Amino acid sequence: MEDLAPAPSAPGARRRARDLGIVIGRAATGPFDAITDVPGVRVGHTTVRRPPGVHSGVTAVVPDAVSPRTPLPAGVFTGNGHGKLIGTTQLAELGTLETPVLLTxxxxxFRVADALVGWMLERPGCERVQSLNPVVGECNDGFLSDIRARPVHEEHVRAALDAASDGPVAEGCVGAGTGTVALGFKAGIGTASRTADLAGRRFTTGVLVQANFGGTLRVLGRTVTPGSMGLEAGGPTPEGETGSCMIVVATDAPLDARQLTRVARRAVFALARSGAAYSHGSGDYAVAFSTRPGAGVPVADAELGPLFEAVLDGVEEAVLNSLLAARTTTGFNGRTAPALPADRLLSALTTGPFGPGGPGSGGTPRP
Known part of the structure; x- marks a missing residue:
């Protein structure tokens, strides 16, 4: 069976971090606590499932009106380059984004990149375009999905792009996160946003993660393992790590490409807060772009501190949201990745430190 991702308000939807009272950082969120809180940013998913062997898909982050004729300033940072982020070299060289950012x-x-090129060439204003730099990232979902089947095709890419919308963003086992596993638990797509005052002006920064990396989960500074939750671990062993994490950051702050590269660095750094191991086989990347490059006086470097903090907090929350939204999945060759149980997590956080790491250093959920 192949299906589009359900709306986040679907019956039985799992709770996000803030629904549980887990608040990361001090800054306020946007109305949806999602990357779509940044004006002009839309997200679309196509989820591809053919149980038991296929659990995959594609996710599209679509800035309005982006094209080779109207590129947006952008930056990219590679934490560990064991991955396939198509379009990296031109993005880094020119500091511009010409297409939506797709994850799969x-x-x-490679099929997704080709489909994105075809879709872009059909956009108004692209009739004479002869060069195009598609930006497509990936994570290895081979633990739960038959990755060699290459189940994502052009129609799935077009469906995700055409269905991209603002408002709430579906999380967990949807789109490019359908088959991903992180930190011993079933993971997927997660998102969050923050507002920040820079030199007396308020801007919104949103993040979206495709979480699929190894390490040991930390929540509010405390160690969380499948064992501490009464579960068996899911995902590849550290020796067989085939993970990655793709992060997309959008902001309406008028930043240039160099500043956006600095923002992208902080997004990758933020994975350490969640317990990322940055292993040999983990491709850890972030792409950051601004939707309003000409919106008033540029922000000075010395004023970027609140925005950097917003990105660090947002990525940490987005990773946790990806875990909390995901559901236990049994996939290829009978392998199972367990969901992070929200009730047990909340109970552990409110009753005291736990896990093999001993006492935690973080706070507790807010009532």
Whole structure:
């Protein structure tokens, strides 16, 4: 069966971090606590499921009106380059984004890039375009999905792009996160946003993660393992790590490409807060772009501190949201990745430190 991702308000939807009272950082969120809180940013998913062997898909982050004729300033940072982020070299060289940013499974990334090129060439204003730099990232979902089947095709890419919308963003086992696993638990797509005052002006920064990396989960500074939750671990062993994490950051602050590269660095750094191991086989990347490059006086470097903090907090929350939204999944070859149980997590956080790491250093959920 193949299906589009359900709306986040679907019956039985799992709770997000803030629904549980887990608040990361001091800054306020946007109305949806999602990357779509940044004006002019839309998200679309196509989820591809053919149980038991296929759990995959594609996710599209679509800035309005982006094209080779109207590129947006952008930056990219590679924490560990064991991955396939198509379009990296031109993005880094020119500091511009010409297309939506798409995320998918490792061996489907090339088909997705080709489909994105076809979709872009049909956009108004692209009739004479002869050069185009598609930006497509990936994570290896081979633990739960038959990755060699390369199940994501052009129609799935077009569906995600055409269905992209603002408002709430579906999380967990949807789109490019359908088959991903992180920190021993079933993971997927997660998102969050923050507002920040820079030199007396308020801007919104949103993040979206495709979480699929190894390490040991930390929540509010406390160690959380499948064992501490009464579960068996899911995902590849550290020796067989085939993970990655793709992060997309959008902001309406008028930043240039160099500043956006600095923002992208902080997004990758933020994974350490969640317990990322940055292993040999983990491709850890962030792409950051501004939707309003000409919106008033540029922000000085010395004023970027609140925005950097917003990105750090947003990525940490987005990773946790990806875990809390995901559901236990049994996939390829009978492998199972367990969901992070919200009730047990909340109970552990409110009753005291736990896990093999001993006492935690973080706070407690707010009532």
């Amino acid at each position: 499974s490792t061996l489907s990334v």
